[in-house]
Amino acid sequence: MSTYKAPLNDMRFVLYDVLGAEQEFARLGQTDATRDVLDAVFDEAARFTETVLAPLNETGDRIGCRFDKDTGAVTTPPGFKQAYAQFVEGGWTGLVSPVEFGGQGLPYTAGVPLKEMIDAANLAWGNFPLLSHGATDALLHHGEDWQREVFLKPLVDGTWTGTMCLTEPHCGTDLGLLKTRATPNGDGTHSITGTKIFITAGEHDMTDNIVHLVLAKLPDAPAGSKGISLFIVPKFKVARDGTQGDANAVRCGSIEHKMGIHGSATCVLNFDGAQGYLIGQPNKGLMAMFTMMNTARLGVGVQGLGLSDRAWQNALRYSRERLQGRSLSGVKFPDKPADPIIVQPDVRRMLLTCKALVEGGRAMSYHAGLQVDVSEHAPTQEEREQADALVGFLTPIVKACLTEWGIECTYQALQCFGGHGYIAEHGMEQLARDARITTLYEGTTGIQALDLLGRKIMQLQGAGLKIFLGMITQFCDAQSGNEGVAEFIGPLREKTAQWQQLTLQVGQRAKANPEEVGAASYDYLMYSGYVALAYWWARSAAAAAASRHSDAFKQAKLETARFYFARILPRTLAHAAAVGSAASTLTALDEAAFDA
């Protein structure tokens, strides 16, 4: 079985030494978020995730959720319900929610390490509370007063959970095609009818009620995505005064048999004239849904990070324990029958790949989280808008890259185990199977790529990119006299300049041919992720050197940065070449000739 230990030391390094979060929270007026408070929160989160959630991970996978087709009920794996009760008891569900609705009001950023720990400990379990955050956000930003009053408190305190009901059998990415209908009843309620699929936590036994946020079309709705509205549809009816009534006309039709996250209930939900309340404006549902989706996307990125971290922790342990062969530069452990495989350079390549992607990815995602706080609490509107643009720009990069790297890290970590990695009892294959969902849900990597290049760069004139490039340049300028990181500054400046050129180049080509954006998008996205990570590694090396961490810690940051620049960053060469290729290399082949 794989084990998990929360990487508190590195989490704190990222928050305090790299990002200066403590000072930042003070500046933003989030005065409760002192280092003492946060450290206590993280210590307790580590205890909870390591001792309560992590031990349930293997049984959750093996036993999975059970579906009773007679009643439509879903039973979660043994221990999941009790763990959720403890989670609620500990006040975790409202950690970063507003005090006015019963939350603890800590910064959004503080929720990111918590989420990383939950996902590393037990990704499938983590999906139950996860979606409540999206529902909370949508209600906060788009709900009427009474809706916030009635639905927010139980979502924040964990009495109820939430869902996001978007996908239908024939449409996922293209929501304009959806068929679910909402008919006004004349009393302020609507009757919702249709079938939704892939609904995470759509049915379960953890709470007394579930609040579904459902996309549907009103009778007079315009065609396509401009005619979508959002509705609150609770599993048990809830009156405007908050009293809970009879079962609503929504029923779980089945749960999916999946490659992984067996402990997470992925439901087909059949709405058959279910009572619902419109949330926000008619036909503006997609915008409200995007509010939920953005933080959900950052959250899925963090899922990739958590799984990667757990995988590499175990690979490191195994590589130190497994005795096999001898070092080529001479026997390292003459008293043992063989040397541990960590002496092999190629095993170190796999371990360092994970370490570089995990720790760099941690800085990248925590920084994105911090920008969410800045976008809400910065003193000036200009700064809030800038941070908002930055979050919009970083979200597809964090979501896509951290999940793609999650695939890679769980792959490399499993590979360190050799054939043993393929055997269920070591737990590595579960991590690989669980990771596989993360590049699919909340928008595939391809969709993130289009969001980045098509929307955040082309449509918004690269506002977020400009801010981010400015940050890199500012850092490089500030480090100009620092010999400890001088080796990284030149290559970083070079890549930053190339990033700008590539962006202009694609923009030019897109004027003549709109297919150029789609053709370049994936490689542009990955290029961006690797350059961003180079920035985070240079900053991490600089921050470590200036910190009070141990010499071993400083050595590890410096050598991992060197490894990253020498052996991972060159992947940008391949991605840049692909971005530089004409769209015709993808579009020239006749569709019918693919299998001629």
Place this chain on the structure above:
Amino acid sequence: MSTYKAPLNDMRFVLYDVLGAEQEFARLGQTDATRDVLDAVFDEAARFTETVLAPLNETGDRIGCRFDKDTGAVTTPPGFKQAYAQFVEGGWTGLVSPVEFGGQGLPYTAGVPLKEMIDAANLAWGNFPLLSHGATDALLHHGEDWQREVFLKPLVDGTWTGTMCLTEPHCGTDLGLLKTRATPNGDGTHSITGTKIFITAGEHDMTDNIVHLVLAKLPDAPAGSKGISLFIVPKFKVARDGTQGDANAVRCGSIEHKMGIHGSATCVLNFDGAQGYLIGQPNKGLMAMFTMMNTARLGVGVQGLGLSDRAWQNALRYSRERLQGRSLSGVKFPDKPADPIIVQPDVRRMLLTCKALVEGGRAMSYHAGLQVDVSEHAPTQEEREQADALVGFLTPIVKACLTEWGIECTYQALQCFGGHGYIAEHGMEQLARDARITTLYEGTTGIQALDLLGRKIMQLQGAGLKIFLGMITQFCDAQSGNEGVAEFIGPLREKTAQWQQLTLQVGQRAKANPEEVGAASYDYLMYSGYVALAYWWARSAAAAAASRHSDAFKQAKLETARFYFARILPRTLAHAAAVGSAASTLTALDEAAFDA
């Protein structure tokens, strides 16, 4: 459920148009292997694999092998045993085995497309007959006359199957550590005692007997890998006159619960004084085992190819069927509610990546197979030796690259399905889980990389590389006037020159520091694979243009070659940069500081 259609058209293109196999077989005196005969064989193989094996793939995964701990018996999934009986009935087990032992004596090359079809149709099932080939080879090359007489015929005609028993709980790669003991009984037999793990097809219900080839140590054996001997240990004892006797003292202790290939029995075998016969010379067992391993490694490479092909066939079908969104360059199917996703450039990127890796990999692996025939049947010893060196050089590339690409193709193909790819009923996730074993067994990718760079390049002075580079240069020279492929020749020459330089560079560095080989090995391997594939794509484009295939087929080869050169071959830039990095980027970090 995923479907499978044998790609006979492309298989024939590779064999006849790219490789000129028909003329080659005639030159080698393999006169039975006419195009008529081979085409009939492939047609029948397609029918068998598509209609008998492919439909058992999903149930094989879902039900898997069952183990009875009271009897030690393994029951294969429903239909597997009957399919094996049909396979034996059809004479498939001996397709490429010598006529003198009951085989059909066709070239080794003819077995490669057969194997590709079997693996694509049902990888788990394919593992049962697979290991018989290794046992057959070992007996052919190292067995005494009576051993060949008694054991070969039933292995060739499929009455019995074979295994390779190498791995033990504490040793896989480092066989010098093995503990299984062989004690001479004084009557020409030995008593074998020890535990072997990860034994594919180690126990099953398909045949009356199983021939285990077991590595063990004689009492006076030298330490390490120089003291390993190979033994024949049948499940039921077999006398020297071939009569089958009582059960031998070998028992299956359990079968592994794995990420995939659930229909393949991966056994723990406990030998408790089992009767065995020494095969080959005492203490020379490793060499005999390498005979089995080389063809087994090529075979596992072909497993990666088969899975990739099945995955991409299904992704192509789905991408044509799934309607979602509209083409950015204007609506393509106005009569439909949305365009099929194949109009999206990024979906085409994923499909073309698969197509390029599958079809290029097919040429690469069939060519390696052809060299096995040349190494055995060429008229001059010099040519046979050259082909043998080439096979040795190509084997780790084919094994490692085709399986790594199998991971990538099953990933990309699943990704084309979006969230539906994660659901079991579509069958894509099974392909991804099954593919995951291929970069592990028969030597991990890291082990292949060391075999290539450490052994085939450094120890053998790059004999195989020189021959292969000569082939590429000869091709480039011959095409100098061919405008149809001129765009590929320049880049191919450039990469070929760089391949030589990188090889010399690592060789130089390795003189000063032996760790340089291990540090460069993986990236050197992948670099080699991508340049080799560039050669096969240039040759494929040239061969297609000169062939009688359809215009659509010719367009597809040309455009896929262009895609490959523009968007995949640039990965060599990243691998070359990593090869060029000093070993210190991997070795500098103190082992204890990895998680400081």
